[in-house]
Amino acid sequence: MTACRAYTTERLSAFADGDLSAAEAAAVRAHAATCPDCTAALADLRALVSNTARLDAPEPPPTLWPSIAGALDKHERRGWFSIANWRPFAVGALAGAAVVLAIVALPALRGPRNGVPAGSPIAETAATSPAVADPLLHEAEAEFAEAAAAYERSIEKLRGLLARQEARWSPQERTRMAERLGRLDDAIARSRELARRTPGDSAGNEQLFAAYQQKIAFLAAAVHRGGEAGEWDKAGARTP
Amino acid sequence: MKGGRLRLTAFAAALAAVTGAGAAHAADGGDGSLYDRREIIVPAKAAEVVRIDNLLGRVQIRGGARPGEIHIIAEKRASTPDALGRLRVHYTAFESGEVVVDTRVELGGRERSLPLAGSGVDLIVDVPADLAVEAKTFGGDVSASGLRAGAKLETTGGRIGISDVRGGVVTRQLRGGQRVAAVEGDVDLDGVEGDMDLRNLGGGRVDARVVDGTIRAEDLRSGLVRLVTTTGQIVLVGMLRPGGHYDLRSYAGDVRVVPSGDSAFALRARSAKPIATDVPLRSSRREGDWLLAEYVARRAAPARTRAALLEVSSVLGAIEIQIQPRTAPAELR
Numbered sequence: 001m002t003a004c005r006a007y008t009t010e011r012l013s014a015f016a017d018g019d020l021s022a023a024e025a026a027a028v029r030a031h032a033a034t035c036p037d038c039t040a041a042l043a044d045l046r047a048l049v050s051n052t053a054r055l056d057a058p059e060p061p062p063t064l065w066p067s068i069a070g071a072l073d074k075h076e077r078r079g080w081f082s083i084a085n086w087r088p089f090a091v092g093a094l095a096g097a098a099v100v101l102a103i104v105a106l107p108a109l110r111g112p113r114n115g116v117p118a119g120s121p122i123a124e125t126a127a128t129s130p131a132v133a134d135p136l137l138h139e140a141e142a143e144f145a146e147a148a149a150a151y152e153r154s155i156e157k158l159r160g161l162l163a164r165q166e167a168r169w170s171p172q173e174r175t176r177m178a179e180r181l182g183r184l185d186d187a188i189a190r191s192r193e194l195a196r197r198t199p200g201d202s203a204g205n206e207q208l209f210a211a212y213q214q215k216i217a218f219l220a221a222a223v224h225r226g227g228e229a230g231e232w233d234k235a236g237a238r239t240p
Numbered sequence: 241m242k243g244g245r246l247r248l249t250a251f252a253a254a255l256a257a258v259t260g261a262g263a264a265h266a267a268d269g270g271d272g273s274l275y276d277r278r279e280i281i282v283p284a285k286a287a288e289v290v291r292i293d294n295l296l297g298r299v300q301i302r303g304g305a306r307p308g309e310i311h312i313i314a315e316k317r318a319s320t321p322d323a324l325g326r327l328r329v330h331y332t333a334f335e336s337g338e339v340v341v342d343t344r345v346e347l348g349g350r351e352r353s354l355p356l357a358g359s360g361v362d363l364i365v366d367v368p369a370d371l372a373v374e375a376k377t378f379g380g381d382v383s384a385s386g387l388r389a390g391a392k393l394e395t396t397g398g399r400i401g402i403s404d405v406r407g408g409v410v411t412r413q414l415r416g417g418q419r420v421a422a423v424e425g426d427v428d429l430d431g432v433e434g435d436m437d438l439r440n441l442g443g444g445r446v447d448a449r450v451v452d453g454t455i456r457a458e459d460l461r462s463g464l465v466r467l468v469t470t471t472g473q474i475v476l477v478g479m480l481r482p483g484g485h486y487d488l489r490s491y492a493g494d495v496r497v498v499p500s501g502d503s504a505f506a507l508r509a510r511s512a513k514p515i516a517t518d519v520p521l522r523s524s525r526r527e528g529d530w531l532l533a534e535y536v537a538r539r540a541a542p543a544r545t546r547a548a549l550l551e552v553s554s555v556l557g558a559i560e561i562q563i564q565p566r567t568a569p570a571e572l573r
Contacts, residue, residue: 134347134348136323136326136347136354136356136359137347137348137354139355139356139357139359140352140354140355140356142357143354143355143356143357143378143379144355146397147396147397147414150397150414150415150432150433151414151432154432154433154451157471158451158470161471161491161492200347200348200350200352201352202295202353209396209414213412213432216432216451220470223491224468224470224489224491224555
């Protein structure tokens with residue numbers, strides 16, 4: 001059980017495994033978009049599942065092989081290394097590297113809930129690999145980034161509209177608004193970190209987009225209700 | 241397997257691998273792109289809902305396939321044979337009655353559901369009309385027509401099109417615009433950017449929300465109509481149903497209502513600017529920021545018929561209410 005009591009760890013695990021029905025999964029996704037505890041728990045579960053799978057049947061992340069292949073190719077061009085002759089070794093080394101990677105990563109993933117530790121091997125892999133990654137992975141990440149930018153633009157636009165109303169708010173209303181936005185921003189930051197840690201996995205980006213949608217819905221409701229003298233605090237999560 | 245669902249049929253291989261059941265056509269598109277078109281008919285006798293996840297391209301769903309069958313046409317496109325060969329389409333039937341069609345791209349030895357710009361898969365799926373449908377795309381358009389058990393469509397950047405659907409309709413969209421027509425069922429539309437065009441909708445309620453886009457609505461017969469946009473305009477044309485509740489709100493855009501002359505309504509309106517109208521309103525009075533008034537229809541309503549409630553609000557924009565001419569249909573601005 002996470003600090004949040006909305007969903008048990010078992011249900012979150014089922015969600016991470018893709019075993020919930022579409023409706024249940026949508027409910028969990030919507031909840032996680034605004035709940036930092038469940039977001040963190042899901043990040044841990046996904047990482048755990050991913051790494052456990054690697055232990056059972058060592059499989060490199062999509063960015064690993066291109067980086068090794070690129071390095072091997074560099075050696076090949078020097079004329080003393082044949083990728084064909086060395087491939088069995090490379091595959092073995094790759095599997096070993098994946099196992100080591102998973103073993104090193106697991107304790108870190110079970111650590112603090114506030115995102116990935118800065119030195120996490122997974123974080124470093126995700127941060128450093130895209131330069132040598134599969135072109136299709138680049139394409140996908142670019143598509144996700146473009147959508148994220150569109151969400152950000154809409155959020156900025158709504159923030160601009162809301163700013164016009166802030167002068168009318170009481171200090172308490174401003175404090176409550178800041179708290180609500182802080183929680184939503186926290187959920188976005190955690191989801192963005194999850195997406196960054198798992199390139200090539202759409203689940204992280206889906207969660208990020210759900211978090212953006214929650215913030216947009218909240219801001220839109222606040223803008224509309226702001227026209228009714230301090231009514232923004234009654235705004236629902238989804239409905240303006 | 242967790243969750244008690246049992247996978248009855250899983251075509252783990254791509255449609256390309258389903259030999260004997262489908263027809264394949266590969267071709268060069270002439271623009272340097274390569275195309276590969278496959279068709280397959282899959283059994284769906286116990287199916288109640290079909291879920292289609294295609295982040296790789298467009299989805300078009302058509303009701304009207306023979307009962308117990310789902311007909312899938314998949315067109316893959318890519319710039320290289322390698323990229324073409326890495327696109328997959330899967331079909332899975334669950335014991336719960338859920339059928340899942342999804343597309344993936346092979347990446348690093350694993351298949352992943354990802355959006356791509358240069359390659360993709362477009363799906364045309366013919367389903368029995370009585371199947372509930374859920375579909376999701378990323379950048380590709382998604383449309384549904386001829387369905388009799390509702391539809392839920394979701395896209396990040398594609399256009400949404402829905403027509404001739406019975407049952408509830410739900411949409412979620414980041415941008416791209418939505419056209420929804422001829423629906424008999426509750427309608428719940430949500431968008432961030434893009435215009436919404438709604439026509440000929442029945443059912444209990446219509447709820448449409450968009451942050452940055454105009455909502456144009458004509459011939460809505462639902463008892464509860466709620467149209468909300470933050471920066472766009474709202475245009476509502478047609479009869480106001482007796483007893484119906486129309487809640488039209490824009491924060492920064494104009495709101496224009498063109499009811500038919502036979503629509504009696506009670507008006508509750510709020511705007512920063514004077515309300516422009518040619519409607520002979522009665523009993524006008526103020527209640528805070530709101531103007532309250534009534535319009536009595538030219539033709540007397542049957543006894544006990546309640547007038548519609550028309551709530552119109554624009555914080556920064558203008559409000560206009562004009563009676564629809566009898567002889568010519570009103571044009572949407």
